Amino acid sequence: MIEEPPILSINGSMKRPSSSQVEAFQGVPTGFVVDALFGSGALNRAIQPLGEGRDLNRSVAGPALTANCGPADILATLAALKFIQDGDVVVSAFAAHQGCAAAGDRVTGMMKNCGAVGFVTDGPVRDYAGIVEVGMPVWCSGLTPASPYxxxxxxxxxxxxIGDQEVETGDMIIADRDGVVVVPFERIDETLANLERVREAEEELDAKVANGLKIPDSVAELLDSDRTRFHT
Structure with missing residues (x-):
């Protein structure tokens, strides 16, 4: 007789960034992180903050705890509750299924009780008012009242x-009103080092714009060079 396959598989060796690495990403805009990753890392724009961030307007940064659910099923997300550590962001792959919810207010409430600071999924969620009351920041594909299995x-x-990216447990997840970015575990230190350069460049450009900058210097130089041709 062929043995029944397991219903759940749990990785017994999960990576996790250091507390100092996690702290270094707090409050960093997702755009800065993408620039520090040289344009990579952003999840597909279909994954947006719940309600466009109107009622849960908060950025989060924490280690990913992954749950691979498959379409219309949330068993892996429920099992992940057991393994949440304080500060984790639960990232649930729902196979981008849009026919029912990947979570609701009770599930997100349990995540928060376990110490999670955010929930990311490529499916929709339900119980908008309840999730707002729970206070758990959620990034998802929208809303539906339909129940999962x-x-x-x-x-x-x-x-x-998920969202055209690979996410592993222990990767850093940074999410705000602009969307979600994943920093691979192996690139955390590199990305943090690059963030210093990105911050300096952004602050310099902000100051120039505040002082009346109309056209970036590099574009003005290009327009005045022989690399630009004007047609009449």
Missing amino acids: ASGPGSVGFPIQ
Whole structure:
């Protein structure tokens, strides 16, 4: 007789950034992080802050805890509750299924009770008012009242595909009103070093704009060079 496959698979060796690495990303805009990653890392724009951030206008930065659910099922997300550490962002791959909710107010409430600071999924969620009351920042594809199943199969802690990116447990997730960015675990220190350069460049440009800058210097120089041709 063929043995039944397991309903759940749990990664027993999950990476996690240091507390100092996590702290260094707090309050950093997602655009800065993308620039520090040289244009990579952003999840597909279909994954947006719940309600466009009107009622849960908060940025979060924390280690990813991944749940691979598959379409219309949330068993892996429920199992992930057991493994949440303070400051985690639960990232649930729903196979971009849009036919039912990937979570609701009770599930996000339990995540918060376990110490999570955010929830990211490529599916919709339900119970908008309840999620706002819970106070859990959520990034998702929208809203639906339809209920999911919780029968599996699913996995927790393994690499997932979500929003055109691969996310592993222990990667850094940075999310705000602009969207969600993932920093691979192996690139955290590199990205933090690059962030200093990005901050300096942004602050310099902000000052120039505030002082009346109309056209970036590099564009003005290009327009005045032989690399630009005017046609009459």
